[in-house]
Amino acid sequence: MTLDNEQIERYSRQILLREVGGKGQEKLLASRVLLVGAGGLGSPAALYLAAAGVGTLGLIDGDRVDRTNLQRQIAHFTPDIGTPKVESAAAKLAALNPGVKIETYTEHATADNILEIAGRYDFVIDGTDNFSAKFLINDACYFAERPFSHAGILRFDGQLLTVLPGRTACYRCLFGGPPPAGAVPSCSQAGVLGSMAGVIGCLQATEALKCLLGAGELLTDRMLIFEALALRFREVKLRRNPRCPLCGENPTITTLVEADPVVCDLREARR
Amino acid sequence: MQITVNGKSVQTREGITVTELLVEQKVKTPEYVSVELNGEILDRETFPATVVPDGATVEFLYFMGGGAR
Ligand SMILES: [Zn+2]
Numbered sequence: 001m002t003l004d005n006e007q008i009e010r011y012s013r014q015i016l017l018r019e020v021g022g023k024g025q026e027k028l029l030a031s032r033v034l035l036v037g038a039g040g041l042g043s044p045a046a047l048y049l050a051a052a053g054v055g056t057l058g059l060i061d062g063d064r065v066d067r068t069n070l071q072r073q074i075a076h077f078t079p080d081i082g083t084p085k086v087e088s089a090a091a092k093l094a095a096l097n098p099g100v101k102i103e104t105y106t107e108h109a110t111a112d113n114i115l116e117i118a119g120r121y122d123f124v125i126d127g128t129d130n131f132s133a134k135f136l137i138n139d140a141c142y143f144a145e146r147p148f149s150h151a152g153i154l155r156f157d158g159q160l161l162t163v164l165p166g167r168t169a170c171y172r173c174l175f176g177g178p179p180p181a182g183a184v185p186s187c188s189q190a191g192v193l194g195s196m197a198g199v200i201g202c203l204q205a206t207e208a209l210k211c212l213l214g215a216g217e218l219l220t221d222r223m224l225i226f227e228a229l230a231l232r233f234r235e236v237k238l239r240r241n242p243r244c245p246l247c248g249e250n251p252t253i254t255t256l257v258e259a260d261p262v263v264c265d266l267r268e269a270r271r
Numbered sequence: 272m273q274i275t276v277n278g279k280s281v282q283t284r285e286g287i288t289v290t291e292l293l294v295e296q297k298v299k300t301p302e303y304v305s306v307e308l309n310g311e312i313l314d315r316e317t318f319p320a321t322v323v324p325d326g327a328t329v330e331f332l333y334f335m336g337g338g339a340r
Pocket residue numbers: 169170171172173174240241244245246247248
């Protein structure tokens with residue numbers, strides 16, 4: 001693939017970067033990133049990845065746009081209320097950069113679909129809101145051997161971790177398994193500042209771009225903790241846990257199974 | 272004795288266990304918090320018997336969802 005004049009112009013500000021250059025830009029255009037969840041985290045991540053010219057973006061989300069989403073899910077606009085999130089987001093991405101191919105999956109990630117879908121992409125972004133999905137993505141990326149970015153946001157806090165499955169600490173190395181439904185507060189119960197999704201989602205996009213370009217050091221074996229009220233970024237050093245049920249020495253999880261659909265959202269749990 | 276909890280310097284008593292520290296630090300749902308002591312993730316079952324040494328670095332890691340909905 002060689003860049004045409006329009007592409008050179010569009011991507012000029014990042015082609016200028018030594019870590020990108022024409023070769024890196026071509027690499028991005030040939031790359032595929034999957035966004036699981038087209039909401040708070042997925043919106044900014046997808047917009048920046050499309051702007052950067054990641055050639056193919058996959059969006060998987062079974063939800064429709066709700067008025068309560070608009071405070072932080074910036075790919076969705078007021079007239080989109082009621083529209084499937086993947087369609088709403090795909091329209092914005094296409095308008096931003098028609099050179100990017102968008103693949104949409106209007107369904108939730110499950111043990112039946114995610115392994116196969118994730119396997120079609122080079123990098124996966126976890127932009128989901130519930131813990132069964134977060135563990136499912138962690139496990140699917142392990143079995144599909146795909147690098148991914150985990151993130152979570154709540155109130156004024158955020159957390160971020162990049163995982164190279166089988167090589168660096170995974171989400172289960174830290175947390176083992178999901179908490180029971182309703183045990184841990186969710187954004188819809190405890191609230192979240194909208195810009196938290198922007199900060200953390202943009203960091204996820206940055207990790208995806210670095211991984212695709214092979215630039216710099218990924219946020220592996222360390223969890224980034226962002227505390228907005230103090231405006232403080234902290235890092236917690238991690239290492240692979242030999243007792244991890246997935247990537248440890250005696251794994252108990254050997255195939256992809258979904259935990260009981262544990263949602264961190266009580267409203268959802270009652271549905 | 273002086274320890275570091277989530278990046279902050281904390282004064283606590285000698286011999287305190289991880290379980291007691293979770294209470295002392297008013298952690299709301301200690302059963303769903305992962306604890307890293309001096310760089311090592313602890314098994315939950317060991318919290319009551321694990322004594323926090325002087326000068327320790329302790330991290331409470333919380334479940335954080337957020338994102339789509
Ligand atoms: Zn692991």
